[in-house]
Amino acid sequence: MTVERRPSPSRSRRPTIKDVAEAAGVSRSTVSRALTGRGYAASDVRERVLRAAAELGYVPDVMARTLKQQVSRSVGVLVSDLRNPFYAELAAGASREARERGYTMVLADTSLSAEAESEAAEALVALRVAGVVVTPNSSAVSTYLSAHGIPVVEVDRQFAAGSTDGVVVGNRVGARTATSHLVELGHRRIALFIDETDWTTGYERYQGYLEALAAGGIKVEPELVVSSGWDVADSRRRALDMLRGPDRPTAVFAANNVLAEGVWRAIGELGLRVPGDISLVAFDDTPWMSMVSPTVSAVSQNTYGLGATAVRRLSERIEMPEADSVTTVLNVRLISRESTAPPPEI
Amino acid sequence: MTVERRPSPSRSRRPTIKDVAEAAGVSRSTVSRALTGRGYAASDVRERVLRAAAELGYVPDVMARTLKQQVSRSVGVLVSDLRNPFYAELAAGASREARERGYTMVLADTSLSAEAESEAAEALVALRVAGVVVTPNSSAVSTYLSAHGIPVVEVDRQFAAGSTDGVVVGNRVGARTATSHLVELGHRRIALFIDETDWTTGYERYQGYLEALAAGGIKVEPELVVSSGWDVADSRRRALDMLRGPDRPTAVFAANNVLAEGVWRAIGELGLRVPGDISLVAFDDTPWMSMVSPTVSAVSQNTYGLGATAVRRLSERIEMPEADSVTTVLNVRLISRESTAPPPEI
DNA sequence: TCCCCGTGTGGGAACGATGTCACAGTCCTG
DNA sequence: CAGGACTGTGACATCGTTCCCACACGGGGA
Numbered sequence: 011m012t013v014e015r016r017p018s019p020s021r022s023r024r025p026t027i028k029d030v031a032e033a034a035g036v037s038r039s040t041v042s043r044a045l046t047g048r049g050y051a052a053s054d055v056r057e058r059v060l061r062a063a064a065e066l067g068y069v070p071d072v073m074a075r076t077l078k079q080q081v082s083r084s085v086g087v088l089v090s091d092l093r094n095p096f097y098a099e100l101a102a103g104a105s106r107e108a109r110e111r112g113y114t115m116v117l118a119d120t121s122l123s124a125e126a127e128s129e130a131a132e133a134l135v136a137l138r139v140a141g142v143v144v145t146p147n148s149s150a151v152s153t154y155l156s157a158h159g160i161p162v163v164e165v166d167r168q169f170a171a172g173s174t175d176g177v178v179v180g181n182r183v184g185a186r187t188a189t190s191h192l193v194e195l196g197h198r199r200i201a202l203f204i205d206e207t208d209w210t211t212g213y214e215r216y217q218g219y220l221e222a223l224a225a226g227g228i229k230v231e232p233e234l235v236v237s238s239g240w241d242v243a244d245s246r247r248r249a250l251d252m253l254r255g256p257d258r259p260t261a262v263f264a265a266n267n268v269l270a271e272g273v274w275r276a277i278g279e280l281g282l283r284v285p286g287d288i289s290l291v292a293f294d295d296t297p298w299m300s301m302v303s304p305t306v307s308a309v310s311q312n313t314y315g316l317g318a319t320a321v322r323r324l325s326e327r328i329e330m331p332e333a334d335s336v337t338t339v340l341n342v343r344l345i346s347r348e349s350t351a352p353p354p355e356i
Numbered sequence: 357m358t359v360e361r362r363p364s365p366s367r368s369r370r371p372t373i374k375d376v377a378e379a380a381g382v383s384r385s386t387v388s389r390a391l392t393g394r395g396y397a398a399s400d401v402r403e404r405v406l407r408a409a410a411e412l413g414y415v416p417d418v419m420a421r422t423l424k425q426q427v428s429r430s431v432g433v434l435v436s437d438l439r440n441p442f443y444a445e446l447a448a449g450a451s452r453e454a455r456e457r458g459y460t461m462v463l464a465d466t467s468l469s470a471e472a473e474s475e476a477a478e479a480l481v482a483l484r485v486a487g488v489v490v491t492p493n494s495s496a497v498s499t500y501l502s503a504h505g506i507p508v509v510e511v512d513r514q515f516a517a518g519s520t521d522g523v524v525v526g527n528r529v530g531a532r533t534a535t536s537h538l539v540e541l542g543h544r545r546i547a548l549f550i551d552e553t554d555w556t557t558g559y560e561r562y563q564g565y566l567e568a569l570a571a572g573g574i575k576v577e578p579e580l581v582v583s584s585g586w587d588v589a590d591s592r593r594r595a596l597d598m599l600r601g602p603d604r605p606t607a608v609f610a611a612n613n614v615l616a617e618g619v620w621r622a623i624g625e626l627g628l629r630v631p632g633d634i635s636l637v638a639f640d641d642t643p644w645m646s647m648v649s650p651t652v653s654a655v656s657q658n659t660y661g662l663g664a665t666a667v668r669r670l671s672e673r674i675e676m677p678e679a680d681s682v683t684t685v686l687n688v689r690l691i692s693r694e695s696t697a698p699p700p701e702i
Numbered sequence: 703t704c705c706c707c708g709t710g711t712g713g714g715a716a717c718g719a720t721g722t723c724a725c726a727g728t729c730c731t732g
Numbered sequence: 733c734a735g736g737a738c739t740g741t742g743a744c745a746t747c748g749t750t751c752c753c754a755c756a757c758g759g760g761g762a
Contacts, residue, residue, distance in 0.1 A: 024504065024505065026747090026748055026749090027748065027749065027750095028748080036711075036712085037711065037712045037713075038712085038713095038748090038749080038750090039711070039712060039713080039714095039750080039751080040710085040711060040712075042749065042750060042751080043710095043711090043750095043751095046750085048750090048751085049710090049751080050708095050709060050710050050711080051710075051711090052709085052710060052711090055710085055711090067503065067504065069478060069481045069482050069504070070482060070748085070749075071423070071482065071484060071747090071748050071749070072479075072482040072483050072484070073418075073419045073420075073422045073423045073428070073483070073484055073747090073748075073749090074419075074423050074717090074747070074748035074749040074750085075748080075749055075750075076419045076717095076749095077417070077419045077420050077423055077717050077718065077719090077747090077748080077749075077750095078716075078717050078748080078749050078750045078751085079717085079749085079750070080717070082419070084462075084483075091448070092438075092444050092445070092447050092448035092451060093441075093444065093445055093448045093660070095441060095444065098438050098439065098441065098444030098447075099438070099439055101438050101444075101463075101465075102437070102438035102439045102465055105438060105463070105464065105465040106465065106467070109464070109465075109472065109475070109476075114462060114464070114479050114483065115462070115463060115464060116430075116460060116461070116462050116463075117447075117451070117461060117462070117463040118451065118455070118460070118461060119447075119448055119451040119452065119455075121452070126455065129455070130455075132415060133418075133460050135415045136415050136416060136417065136418040137418050137419070137430075137460065138417060138418070138419055157413065158370065158413065158415070159370065271643070271647070274647060275647065278647075278649075297617070297644060298643060298644035298647050298648070301617070301620060301621065301624075301644050301647075301648050302644070302647050302648045302649065303624075303648065303649055314439070372717090372718055372719085373718065373719060373720095374718080374719095382741075382742090383741065383742045383743080384718090384719080384720090384742085385720080385721080385741070385742060385743080385744095386740080386741060386742075387719095388719065388720060388721080389720095389721090389740090389741090392719095392720085394720090394721080395721075395740095396738095396739060396740050396741080397740075397741090398739080398740060398741095401740080401741090416718085416719070417717090417718055417719070419717090419718075419719090420717075420718035420719040420720085420747090421718080421719055421720075422719095422747090423717090423718080423719080423746095423747050423748065423749090424718080424719050424720050424721085424746070424747050425719085425720070425747085426747070
C-alpha cells in the first residue's frame with residue numbers, strides 16, 4: 011500500500027434561501043413559492059429567483075424541509091449481505107425504483123447480525139425515513155419500525171405477515187418444482203441443503219421439498235436434510251461429509267445460491283461427475299450457474315424485480331397508510347440445464 | 357404474481373424531546389444534556405430522563421439535530437452498478453466501515469448514467485451529507501461536490517487526482533504482471549479486452565499491458581486491443597468476432613470481470629479449449645473464476661477493502677478538512693490458476 | 703363611490719434539537 | 733461571614749424551510 015500527498019483547497023458557507031431572496035430582491039416566502047411551484051409567483055419574479063438560485067448554486071436543505079414538513083423523501087433499505095449477489099441485485103432493483111419515484115435510498119448492510127439490524131433500524135427512525143424495505147432476520151425490526159409509525163415492506167422473507175406488507179417469491183412452488191424435476195428423472199435419494207426450515211422462506215422451501223417427495227411416494231430421510239450455516243465454507247464442509255458417505259444421495263437440491271456454491275465446490279473436490287454421479291438443482295439462479303460446466307439447473311427468481319416491487323409497494327403504502335396490507339408473490343421458474351439427469355444405474 | 361389482502365393498523369404522533377421533558381419533569385435543555393452527555397445533569401435526573409425516553413420510545417430527530425449543528429453523520433456512496441459484484445462488494449466494505457464509524461450510508465446506484473449521477477450528487481448535497489465516496493464516471497461529480505464544500509473520495513477510478521482524495525488499486529502493476537505472465541509462457545499474440553484506454557483505471561491497465569509487451573520485445577498489434585462496451589453481451593460479441601477470425605490471439609487479458617465473463621462465454625460457445633487453444637487471464641477476481649473448469653487466473657484486488665479504505669479516508673478527511681489530499685494505492689496480486697499455459701504449437 | 707375578489711408579496715410562527723446565558727443554590731476557603 | 737467556585741437548571745435564540753395569514757394593488761360590479 012502506497013500513499014502520495016498533495017496540497018488541498020478550502021471552502022465557504024453554503025447559500026440559503028435567504029441569500030437567494032436577497033440576490034433576487036424578494037422575500038424568502040417568494041423564493042420558496044417560486045422554487046417549489048406551490049402558491050403564486052409572477053413569472054418575471056419566478057425567473058429572477060431561478061436565475062439567482064442557479065447562480066448561487068443553491069440547493070434546498072432537505073433537513074430543514076423535512077423538519078418543517080414532517081415527512082421526508084427517503085426510504086431505508088435493510089439487506090442482509092451485499093456480498094451475496096442475491097441481495098446486491100435486490101438492492102439494485104430497489105435503488106432504481108426509489109430513484110424513479112423521487113426517493114433517496116438509505117442502505118444498510120446488516121451482515122446477518124441482529125445488533126446491526128436494530129442499530130440500523132434506529133438510525134432510520136432518527137432519519138425520519140418515509141418507509142423501510144427490509145429482508146428481515148426476525149420480527150423485531152418490523153415491529154419496532156411499525157411502532158414508530160414507519161411503513162415497512164418485508165421482502166424475500168416475511169415475519170410480520172398480516173400486519174405489514176410483504177413481497178416474496180413462490181418459494182413453495184419453486185422448491186416443489188425443482189424437487190419434482192428430480193423425482194421425475196427417477197431419483198429417490200434426494201438431499202436438501204437449506205439454511206433453516208422453521209421460518210418463512212426456509213420453511214416454505216422445505217415444505218415444497220416435502221410435498222414433491224410425498225407426491226412421488228418417497229419417504230423422507232432426515233439425514234438427507236442438511237441445515238447448513240449461512241456461508242459457502244460451511245455448506246462445502248457439510249457437503250463433503252455427506253457426499254463422501256457410503257450411500258450418498260443421487261441428487262441434491264440446494265435451497266439458495268450460497269449453499270449451491272458450497273455443494274458445487276465439494277462435488278468438484280471429490281471428483282464426482284455431474285450429472286453422471288449426482289444431479290444438482292439450486293434455488294436462485296446466479297451468473298456462475300450458467301458459466302460452469304456442466305451448467306446448473308436452477309429455480310430463477312426475478313431478484314431485481316423483487317427489490318423494485320418492494321419499493322413500489324412501499325411507496326403505495328406511504329400514499330395510503332390505512333389500506334389493507336398486502337403480500338405480493340412473484341412467480342419463479344425452473345431453468346433446466348445440464349446438471350440434472352436420471353440417477354446412475356446401480 | 358398473486359396478491360393477498362389483510363386489514364391494517366394505524367399510528368400516532370412521534371414523541372419529541374418536549375414529551376420526554378414533561379414525562380421526566382425537567383426542561384428540554386436538561387433532557388438534551390442528559391441524553392447527549394454534554395453539559396451538567398445530576399445522576400438521578402439523568403436516570404429519570406433516560407427512563408422516560410426509553411418508555412416513550414424517544415429517538416432524537418436527526419433532521420432537527422443536523423439542522424442545528426450544521427453537520428450530519430451520514431455519508432453518501434455513489435457506485436456505478438450494484439449488479440456488478442465488484443461494486444456490490446465495494447459497497448459492502450464501505451457499509452461496514454461507515455457503520456463502525458457511526459455514519460449512516462446513503463447509497464445510490466448511478467447505473468453508468470451521467471444524469472443519474474448528477475441527480476444523486478444533488479440529492480446528497482441537499483441531504484447535507486458529511487462526505488461522499490464515489491466511483492466517478494467523469495470529473496463532474498467531484499467538482500460539483502467539492503464546490504459545495506463536501507469532502508469527496510474517489511475510489512477505483514480517479515478523475516480529480518490532485519484536488520480530492522483517491523483510493524485505487526495498483527492497476528498498472530497488476531495489468532503488467534498479468535500480461536507478463538502470458539509473455540513468459542511464450543505468448544506473442546496477446547489480446548486486451550478493455551472498456552476504455554484514455555482515463556484513470558482503463559488507461560493504467562492499458563499502460564501496464566503495453567509495458568509488459570515492450571519488456572517482452574513484442575510489437576503492439578492494434579487490432580488485438582478491443583475497446584468493448586460495458587456489458588457482458590457486448591464483450592461476448594466482440595470476443596466471438598475476434599476469436600472466430602483467421603489468426604486469433606493465443607491469449608486474452610480481460611481488464612475487468614464483466615469483460616472476462618463475456619470472453620469466457622464466447623470461448624465456450626466456440627468450443628475452444630482453455631488453456632489448450634487459448635489462455636485467459638482477468639483483472640478482478642470474482643467467485644465464478646474459481647468455480648468454472650478450468651479455473652481462471654486473475655489479478656485479485658481487495659474490493660471489500662477498497663470500499664472500507666475509502667470510507668476510512670473520507671472520515672479522516674472530514675475530521676481534517678485542510679490536510680493535504682492523498683491517493684492510497686492498494687496492492688493487487690496475480691492468482692495463477694488453470695486458464696494459462698504456453699501457446700499451442702503451430 | 704364602495705366593496706369584493708383575484709393576484710402577488712412579505713412577515714412571522716412554526717418544526718425539533720442544541721447550546722449559550724443567566725440564575726439559583728451549595729459548598730468551600732480565606 | 734463574605735465572596736468565589738462549582739453544580740444544576742430553565743429561558744431563549746438559532747438552524748433553513750414552509751406555509752398561514754395579512755396586506756397591497758387594481759379592476760369590475762353594484
